[in-house]
Amino acid sequence: DFTLQGPDTQDLYVQAQKLEREMAQLPGLVDVTTDLQIKNPQVRVAIDRDRAAVSGLNVAAIQGALYDAYGPRWVSTIYASRAQYKVLLEMLPEYQKYADYLSLLYFKTPDNNLVPLASFAKVNTNAGPQSVNHSGQLPSVTVSFNLKPGVALGDAVDEVELTAERVLPANITTSFQGTAKAFQDSLKNLGILLTVAIMVVYIVLGVLYESYVHPLTILSGLPSAGFGALLTLWVFHVDLSIYAFVGLIMLVGIVKKNAIMQIDFALEAERREGKSPAEAIYEGCLIRFRPIMMTTMAALLGALPISLGWGAGGEARRPLGLAVAGGLLFSQFITLYLTPVIYIYMAGLVERWRVGKPRKPIAGQLIPEPHMTEAD
Numbered sequence: 515d516f517t518l519q520g521p522d523t524q525d526l527y528v529q530a531q532k533l534e535r536e537m538a539q540l541p542g543l544v545d546v547t548t549d550l551q552i553k554n555p556q557v558r559v560a561i562d563r564d565r566a567a568v569s570g571l572n573v574a575a576i577q578g579a580l581y582d583a584y585g586p587r588w589v590s591t592i593y594a595s596r597a598q599y600k601v602l603l604e605m606l607p608e609y610q611k612y613a614d615y616l617s618l619l620y621f622k623t624p625d626n627n628l629v630p631l632a633s634f635a636k637v638n639t640n641a642g643p644q645s646v647n648h649s650g651q652l653p654s655v656t657v658s659f660n661l662k663p664g665v666a667l668g669d670a671v672d673e674v675e676l677t678a679e680r681v682l683p684a685n686i687t688t689s690f691q692g693t694a695k696a697f698q699d700s701l702k703n704l705g706i707l708l709t710v711a712i713m714v715v716y717i718v719l720g721v722l723y724e725s726y727v728h729p730l731t732i733l734s735g736l737p738s739a740g741f742g743a744l745l746t747l748w749v750f751h752v753d754l755s756i757y758a759f760v761g762l763i764m765l766v767g768i769v770k771k772n773a774i775m776q777i778d779f780a781l782e783a784e785r786r787e788g789k790s791p792a793e794a795i796y797e798g799c800l801i802r803f804r805p806i807m808m809t810t811m812a813a814l815l816g817a818l819p820i821s822l823g824w825g826a827g828g829e830a831r832r833p834l835g836l837a838v839a840g841g842l843l844f845s846q847f848i849t850l851y852l853t854p855v856i857y858i859y860m861a862g863l864v865e866r867w868r869v870g871k872p873r874k875p876i877a878g879q880l881i882p883e884p885h886m887t888e889a890d
Contacts, residue, residue, distance in 0.1 A: 515656050515657070515658050515659075515690065515691040515692040516533075516537075516656070516657045516658075516659070516674055516678070516688060516689075516690055516691070517649055517654050517655070517656045517657075517688065517689050517690070517691050518530050518533065518654060518655045518656075518657070518682070518686055518687070518688055519649055519650070519652040519653070519654045519686070519687045519688075519689075520652065520653065520685055520686045520687070521652060521653075521685065522685070523646065523653045525683075525685075525686075526653055526654075526655060526686065527550060527552055527643070527655065529681070529682055529683065529686050530548055530550050530655035530657065531548075531550070532681055533657060533677070533678060533681050533682060534546055534547075534548050534657055536677050536680075536681050537657060537659060537674060537677060540670075540673050540674070540677065541662075542661060542662055542665035542669060542670050542673060543659045543660070543661065543662070543665075543670060543673075543674075544659070544660050544661070544662050545658070545659060545660040546657065546658070546659045547657070547658050547659075548655055548656065548657050548658070549647060549655065549656045549658075550643070550655045551643060551644040551645075552641065552642060552643045552644075553641045554641060554642060554643065554644040555639065555640075555641060556639070556640055556641060556642040557613045557616070557637060557638070557639055558637070558638045558639075558640060559580070559616070559631075559635050559636075559637055560635060560636045560637075560638065561573060561576060561634065561635045562634050562635060562636075565633065565634035566634040566635075568634075569621075569623050569627075569629045569633070569634060570623040570624045570625065571621055571623060571629065571634065575621070576621065576635075579619070579621055580619075582603055582604070583604065583605045583619060584604065584605065584610060585602075585603070585604055586602040586603055586604035587602065587603045587604070588600055588601070588602055588603075589601050589602070589603045613637060613639050616631055616637050617630065617631060617632050617637075619631045649689075652687075656691065659674075666753040667753075668753065668754070671690065674690075675688075704756065704759045707763065708759070708762060708763055708766075711763050711766050712733065712736070712766060715729075715733065715766060715767070715770065716729045716730075716733060719732055719733075719770075719774075723777075723781070727860045727863070727864055728777055728781070728860075730856075730860065731773060731777060731853065731856045731857050731860050732770050732773040732774055732777060732853075733770060733773075734773070734849075734852060734853065734856045735769050735770065735772065735773055735845050735848065735849035735852060735853060736765070736766060736769060736770070738844060738845045738848040738849065738852065739765045739769040739841040739842070739844065739845035740762060740765065740841065741844065742840045742841045742842075742843060742844025742845055743758070743761060743762055743765060743836075743837040743838070743840050743841035743844075745840060745844065746836050746837065746839065746840025746841070746843075746844075747833065747836055747837060747840070750836055752832065752833050752836055753833070754833075755833050757830060757831055757832075757833040757834040757837075758833035758834060758836070758837045760834055761833065761834040761835070761836070761837030761838045761841070762837055762841070764834075764837075764838055765837070765838060765841040765842070765845075768813055768838070768841075768842065769841065769842070769845050769849065771809060772806050772809075772810065772845075772846070772849050772850075772853070773849060773853045775798075775802045775805060775806055776795065776798045776799055776802050776806075776853055776854070776857070777795075777798070777853070777857060778798075779794075779797070779798035779801060779802055780794040780795040780797075780798040780857060781794070783797060783798065791857060791858050791861035791862075792858050795853075795854045795857045795858060796854065799850065799854055803850075806846075806850070807846075810842055810846050813838070813842055814839055814842050814843060817834075817835045817838040817839045817842070818835070818839060819835070820832065820834055820835025820838075821835030821836045821838070821839045822835070823835075
């Protein structure tokens with residue numbers, strides 16, 4: 515649903531009908547309708563206050579008499595031994611059928627005279643809205659639509675927004691409701707959730723390795739995993755749904771284990787055997803290659819039934835399996851080459867930073883003075 519709001523009711527109705535016609539021409543939408551019903555027959559009674567005052571009537575008295583005729587009004591209650599009966603005052607139904615019968619109404623003045631309605635009011639028949647809907651404090655019109663088979667909700671939302679920007683004036687505000695609104699809110703929240711997940715993983719790895727650099731090396735494989743997941747979804751013509759986004763979040767935890775196994779072995783080799791970063795990471799890649807392949811294949815084969823859409827409700831979970839399988843398969847070949855390069859580069863960067871950083875003297879340590887020769 516697409517809701518329009520505006521301060522001017524008549525202008526809102528005109529713009530809503532214009533937008534409905536434009537949205538009906540969009541290729542991805544069907545069953546475009548609105549809740550605007552402005553062809554309801556109406557009878558408008560325009561009271562001439564000056565003429566009514568001459569007869570001793572005011573607007574409140576006239577409105578009360580009209581409500582007594584067409585209300586109906588609860589005027590009394592009849593109490594029986596076992597029940598109560600409400601007494602409602604109204605005209606007979608045969609006198610409520612036609613607008614011409616309003617001329618039969620007479621109003622009693624303060625001096626007990628009867629004055630016909632036509633003497634101080636004009637009766638006009640036209641068409642108007644059956645009800646005036648509001649969203650918040652402003653009048654609103656809701657345009658409903660369905661999607662054609664195979665059309666993504668995200669694409670339809672973008673088309674509707676572009677059409678509204680092109681057709682509607684600046685004083686008309688718009689907002690999505692229902693499924694479209696839930697889709698927009700979910701995309702915003704999922705982006706924040708992905709960022710928080712990466713930050714939490716970085717903090718945990720930083721505490722584990724007591725370093726700001728090694729977590730960056732471990733997380734360097736995430737872009738390749740995300741690219742592989744999006745590429746797989748694009749190849750299979752699958753939309754980036756909530757399930758697919760959950761698969762991207764799962765890749766954050768699955769892909770980083772390859773780099774953890776390599777870097778954990780390399781750090782241990784540097785500390786115990788005194789090897790250089792290049793030698794340590796090279797040996798780590800050779801020794802950890804088999805465990806990396808085994809864990810990756812286990813995760814990949816576990817996501818394969820989901821990506822094929824097997825089982826009850828498998829079609830809904832298929833984007834999740836495709837995102838996980840595609841991200842793992844693509845990142846597996848990239849991280850085996852990318853992680854050692856990033857590790858060596860970060861190790862050199864840290865070493866240059868340590869060399870250029872001035873050392874602080876230890877408490878109680880004497881700093882030797884420069885030796886002076888006779889020539890000096």
